[in-house]
Amino acid sequence: xxxxxxxxxxxxxxxxxxxxxxxxxxxxxxxxxxxxxxxxxxxxxxxxxxxxxxxxxxxxxxxxxxxxxxxxxxxxxxxxxxxxxxxxx
Amino acid sequence: xxxxxxxxxxxxxxxxxxxxxxxxxxxxxxxxxxxxxxxxxxxxxxxxxxxxxxxxxxxxxxxxxxxxxxxxxxxxxxxxxxxxxxxxxxxxxxxxxxxxxxxxxxxxxxxxxxxxxxxxxxxxxxxxxxxxxxxxxxxxxxxxxxxxxx
Numbered sequence: 001x002x003x004x005x006x007x008x009x010x011x012x013x014x015x016x017x018x019x020x021x022x023x024x025x026x027x028x029x030x031x032x033x034x035x036x037x038x039x040x041x042x043x044x045x046x047x048x049x050x051x052x053x054x055x056x057x058x059x060x061x062x063x064x065x066x067x068x069x070x071x072x073x074x075x076x077x078x079x080x081x082x083x084x085x086x087x088x089x
Numbered sequence: 090x091x092x093x094x095x096x097x098x099x100x101x102x103x104x105x106x107x108x109x110x111x112x113x114x115x116x117x118x119x120x121x122x123x124x125x126x127x128x129x130x131x132x133x134x135x136x137x138x139x140x141x142x143x144x145x146x147x148x149x150x151x152x153x154x155x156x157x158x159x160x161x162x163x164x165x166x167x168x169x170x171x172x173x174x175x176x177x178x179x180x181x182x183x184x185x186x187x188x189x190x191x192x193x194x195x196x197x198x199x200x201x202x203x204x205x206x207x208x209x210x211x212x213x214x215x216x217x218x219x220x221x222x223x224x225x226x227x228x229x230x231x232x233x234x235x236x237x238x239x
Contacts, residue, residue: 008216009142057233059234061144061214065150085230085232086212086216086231086234087232088185088186088217089215
């Protein structure tokens, strides 16, 4: 199934389109998304270590706007947001 | 009473007057207006502006949660709070955030204003990209949001 990862903050550097689309297996979780995104960075940014650190220190937000754990199961066509470390004000 | 909003700076600017109109009431004897503005220096770099990015829904949700928590954590039930945060590109000196609070007494107002800004810094998904005189720009390092891995 296809899912979209909406990019925010520093993760916007990962794509000019402000989102990345992945093909994932049914019953995939946020943990699988982290692995997919690191693969994506390996392929598109020569494994940029700073970008990989961002993936590992980010939270993820479900389509119904909750911060979800790594065990959260993604539903078909769900739009997930990556939430890198924050700092407004 | 709470007003909580993200403002796209391309559409309008943040207004202290609007904040004042919202919190103004003869029920309250103390008001505090906090504004955050774009500063010209950070880590010895000359800053010319900041782009703010926001997950709007999560941010307004976090403002609501912070407001509600003040009831229990600070025991301030009777209050009026106005929070707006900008998103988009801001020049030096422009206002990025307004937190206006009105309470019955000054000790409550000072406490509440400080509590809100510190919690926003910790919990609200907002990001800053600084722009410098040498045409470079960089996303500032932030704090990881609470993230249960298990």
